[in-house]
Amino acid sequence: MVAKDHESHPLFLPAVFVGGLVFGVGLAVSEMARPEVVLDFLQFEDFGLLLVMGGAATVTATAYAVVGRLRDSAPLTGWDYERRLKSFDRNVLLGGTVFGVGWGLSGICPGAAYASLGIGNVTILWAIGGMFAGAYLQGWLRAVVAGDESPAATAEVSD
Numbered sequence: 001m002v003a004k005d006h007e008s009h010p011l012f013l014p015a016v017f018v019g020g021l022v023f024g025v026g027l028a029v030s031e032m033a034r035p036e037v038v039l040d041f042l043q044f045e046d047f048g049l050l051l052v053m054g055g056a057a058t059v060t061a062t063a064y065a066v067v068g069r070l071r072d073s074a075p076l077t078g079w080d081y082e083r084r085l086k087s088f089d090r091n092v093l094l095g096g097t098v099f100g101v102g103w104g105l106s107g108i109c110p111g112a113a114y115a116s117l118g119i120g121n122v123t124i125l126w127a128i129g130g131m132f133a134g135a136y137l138q139g140w141l142r143a144v145v146a147g148d149e150s151p152a153a154t155a156e157v158s159d
Contacts, residue, residue, distance in 0.1 A: 009076040024115040026052075033115035035107030035124070042104055102134070 027033045030052045040046035068081040086092065103109050106127040108116060113131065116124045 012076045015076055023111065024118055027112050027115035028119050033108075033112050033119055033121070035116065035121075038103075038109075038112070039107040042107070098134075102130070106130070 024033075030048070031037045032049060032052055037046060038049060041049040064081075064083070071081065073080050099109075106113075108124060108127055110131055113124050113128050117128065
């Protein structure tokens with residue numbers, strides 16, 4: 001099935017907003033939006049994050065297993081329910097390593113950083129600024145390596 005434009009259904013963007021809101025509230029309630037809690041997990045002092053991640057993985061695995069059998073496509077987009085497989089290559093290994101080091105240094109991942117800002121942690125703006133600078137630098141370096149001088153050329157999503 002050909003993917004439909006996400007604007008084809010008027011409830012798509014509100015559904016994305018509500019999903020993000022639920023995610024942010026969940027991070028705040030579970031205290032995973034506090035870098036100190038995440039750093040305690042990474043230092044093997046508090047295993048609450050393991051329960052939060054385990055709960056999220058359980059819900060996701062159940063949704064993939066059940067919903068795909070009940071429906072052929074997503075109700076708001078018409079996209080097929082399928083996994084997007086990505087090969088394990090050098091870029092995945094390098095990106096995962098950089099992400100993990102950043103997570104360990106800051107004690108926060110991108111989703112939780114925005115939730116942390118929402119609970120009043122304004123110093124997290126340094127980490128958010130670093131995420132944007134790192135993403136821009138990666139796009140610029142990718143363009144340089146590819147021989148293209150325009151960073152906008154890297155904005156295309158490649159599968």
